[in-house]
Amino acid sequence: MKKLLLAAAVGAALSGGLSQAQAADYVIDMEGQHAFIQFKISHLGYSWLLGEFTDFEGTFSYDEANPGAATVNVTIDTASIDSNHAERDKHLRGDDFLAVDDYPEARFVSTSYTESSDGKGVLAGDLTLHGVTKPIEIAVNEVGAGPDPWGGFRRGFEGKVTLTLADFGIDYDLGPAAKTVDMYLSIEGIRQ
Template sequence: MKKLALVAAVTAALSASVQPAQAEDYVIDIEGQHAFVQFKISHLGYSWLLGEFTDFEGSFSYDEANPSAASVNVTIDTASIDSNHAERDKHLRSDDFLAVDEYPEATFTSTSFTPNGDGSAVLAGDLTLRGVTKPIEIAVTEVGAGPDPWGGFRRGFEGSVTLTLADFGIDYDLGPAAKTVDMYLSIEGVRQ
C-alpha cells in the first residue's frame, strides 16, 4: 500500500511539473540587421533591378508541437526602399509606384501557416500595399533554430512570393516583363 501511495505521489508531482508546449513569441531582429525584405524586378526585359526595404519591424509566434498555429505580423516603411540609386528611389517613392506620402506603410498579417512536413510551408496572409489589401501566399522554409552566443534563442525562416504590381494599383509601364516583382524575405527572430 505504501508503494502504491508513493507511485501515486510521484506520478502526481511529475504531472504537475510537466507543462504543455506553448507557442514561443519572437521579435524580428532588425537591430542586428539579421532580417531582409528584398525584391527583384525586370528592367525593360534586359536586366534585373534589385533592391530592399531597409526599415521594417515585426514579430512572429511559433510552436514546434503545433506549427500550423504560427502567426506573423510585419510593418514596412515604404519610404525606406533602396535600389542603390537615389534618383530611381525618388521615382519609386512617387505616385507612379509606392506613393509613400499617402501610404507610408505596407503591412502583412498572416491568416494561416500550412507545413508541408519537410521544413517548408505555405504562409498565407493579407498584404496591404499602396492602400490595397490582397491575400497572398509565401513559400517558406525554416532555416534553423537554437541558442545564440548572447544567451538568447533564435529562429529563422526564408520565403519568397511573386506579386503582380497592378493588383496593388501600380500600373507604370516598364514593359511586359516588369508586371510582377519577386520578393525575398530572410527573417531571424529573437525569442522573447
Template sequence: MKKLVLVAAMAAALSTTAVKAEDYVIDIEGQHAFVQFKISHLGYSWLLGEFNDFEGTFSYDEANPAAASVNVTIDTASIDSNHKERDEHLRSDDFLAVEQYPEATFTSTSYTPNEDGSAILAGDLTLRGVTKPIEIMVNEIGAGPDPWGGFRRGFEGSVTLTLADFGIDYNLGPAAKTVDLYLSIEGVRQ
C-alpha cells in the same frame, strides 16, 4: 487509497506542461532580417533592392506549427535600389506613393507546414492602400541558442506579386508586370 490515486493523477497532470507557442521579435537591430525585391528592368536585366526599415513579430510552436502567426510593417519610404533618383521615383505616386501610404503591412491568416520542412504562409498584404491575400513559400532555416544567451529562429520566404493588383500600373515593359519578394527573417525569442 482513492485519495492517493487522485493526488498522483493531479501531480502527473501538473507536471505535464503543454508546449506553448514562442513569441519572437524580428531582429532588425542586428540587421539579421531582410525584405528584398527583384524586378525585370525592361526585359534586359534585373533590378534588385530592399526595404531598409521594417519591424515585426512572429509566434511559432514546434508542437503545432500550423498555429504560427506573423505580423510585419514596412516603411515604404525606406526602399533602396542603390540609386538615389530611381528611389525617388519609386517613392512617387507612379509606384509606392509613400506620402499617402507610408506603410505596407502583412498579417498572416494561416500557416500550412509540409512534410519536407517547407510551408505556405498565407496572409493579407496591404500595399498602397490595397489589401490582397497572398501566399508566401517558406522554409525554416534553423533555431537554437545564440552567443548572447538568447534563442533565435530563422525562416526564408518568397512570393511573386502582380503590381497592378496593388494599383501600380506604371509601364516598365511586359517583363516587369510582377515583382519577386525574398524575405530572410531571424527572430529573437522573447
C-alpha cells in the same frame, strides 16, 4: 514592392518545423541587421533591378506542437526602399509606384500557416500595399533555430513570393516583363 518583401519576410519567420516544444513569441532582429526584405524586377526586359526595404519591424509566434497556429505580423516603411540609386529611389517613392506620402506603410498579417515537410510550408495572409489589401501566399523554409552567443534563442526562415503590381494599383508601364516583382525574405527572430 516593399510590402511584398515584407510579406515574404514575415512568412519566412512563421514557417517550418521548429525544435521548440511550446509556443513562443519572437521579434524580428532588425537592430542586429539579421533580417532582409529584398526584391527583383525586370528592367524593360533587358536586365534585373534589385533592391530592398531597409526599415521594417515585426513579430511572429510558433508552436512546434501546433504549427498551424503560427502567426506573423510585419510592418514596412515604404520610404525605406533602396535600389542603390538615389534618383530611381525618389521615383519609386513617388506617385508612379509606392506613393509613400499617401501610403507610408505596407503591412502583412498572416491568416494561416500550412506546414508540409522538411521545414517547408505556405504562409497565407493579407498584404496591404499602396492602399490595397490582397491575400497572398508565401513559400517558406526554415533555416534553423537554437541558442545564440548572448544567452538568447533565435529562429530563422526564408520566404519567396511573386506579386503582380497591378493587383496593388501600381500600373506604371515598364514593359510586359515587369508586371510582377519577386520578393525574397530572410528573417531571424529573437525569442521573447
